[in-house]
Amino acid sequence: MGKIVTKFGGSSLADAKQFQKVKSILELDSRRCYVVPSAPGRRFDGDDKVTDLLYRAHREQQNGQGFTATFARIRERYCEIAKELELEININEHLDEVQKDIAAGASADYCASRGEYLNGLLLADYLGFTFLDPKDFIFFNKDGTFNSERTNDALTALLKYTKKAVIPGFYGSLEEEIHTFSRGGSDISGAIVARAAKAEMYENWTDVSGFLMADPRIVPDAKAISNVTYRELRELSYMGASVLHEDSVFPVHRAGIPTNIRNTNKPQDPGTYISHTMPEDDNPDVITGVAGKLGFSVISVEKAMMNVEHGFGRRVLQAIEENGLSFEHMPTGIDTMCVVVVTADLEPVRENVIKRIVELTEPDTITIHDDMGIIATVGRGMVHNPGTAARLFSALSQAHVNVRMIDQGSSELSILVGVDSGDFQNAIRAIYYEFVKA
């Protein structure tokens, strides 16, 4: 029988009622054998996530302020769940130990990781599953990067003998110390477990029914995306990040495992299904989604005959690299080269970047245009639908949007446009309604 790895986010496990929903979801399909929990999240608007409380307790301890009150709130969250579900585990003993460790000066990563650790203990007890501590098989390298192969070998071996397990998300070990992924990293843990288990599906249960085709704050009636490929999702990363941690895509993508984003509060919704390939004609809207982000600057370097000058592009990029910047996009013309960077990163090194580009390339002109938004219109169906670009640009012109930059990736999966921030929302709406009919 195939296996399904399920990851449940913080809001899916925020209190005893949510635990009960999780249990009934697992009982619906016996292939759901490995469960990766986050720490308890917010129960209502204005509530605190346990992870935030743990970071706060750590800070208070470091500043010598005392963390007793904060820790009492953390304790209450876990004890309430244990009591309401009538669990056998003595969670207070585990909480005592964590409190002692924080008082003894444990690291921020250790403190934060206890959110998932303690929730995992409760969930394993509630479900009757084996508890596996990721410190024993999720490994980080000395430089803090994730050691995927060592982890995969250790975890594959372990899962062979473990039929049903709860594996807390978010952390592993770096040598003898506990180390965490970046915030939201339980998504990554879930993907790692899915790969090691050779799962047929990675289900990521959260509090939304998958991705929408556009940001609902800009397009209030945005439709849900039912199918998307991993490559499209990557192109849509501006919008995906709030639903799924970007780094969680890699392990499952590489292992050929599809991901299904599901809603714990509406388990009947099919959610968004992410996989490698889809039939190209399954998408009636031509586009899969439109996503954008503000806060970019475009550095344009112009020089006549730049196209025949050896190493011109390399020298521009050298100036960018020397100043510790990475670039988002790089559209080029015959005599111009543009490099799109994040304005906040450029700000402290702006003068140096200009100086260095001038030194290295002796351009005719160099200009920096700030306050730009980049909008990615993405769709696997675009390749097979001639005229997509024409429709997109005429929709923008009808909406009086001034397009500052165009970049069509060679993947033909997306068309990127740069617009002034004042035109940003208008542009997204114009593109969306051009392609998606209500």
Ligand code: ASP
């Ligand atoms: N609990 C951690 C966080 O709040 C990790 C996660 O939930 O994925 O960032």
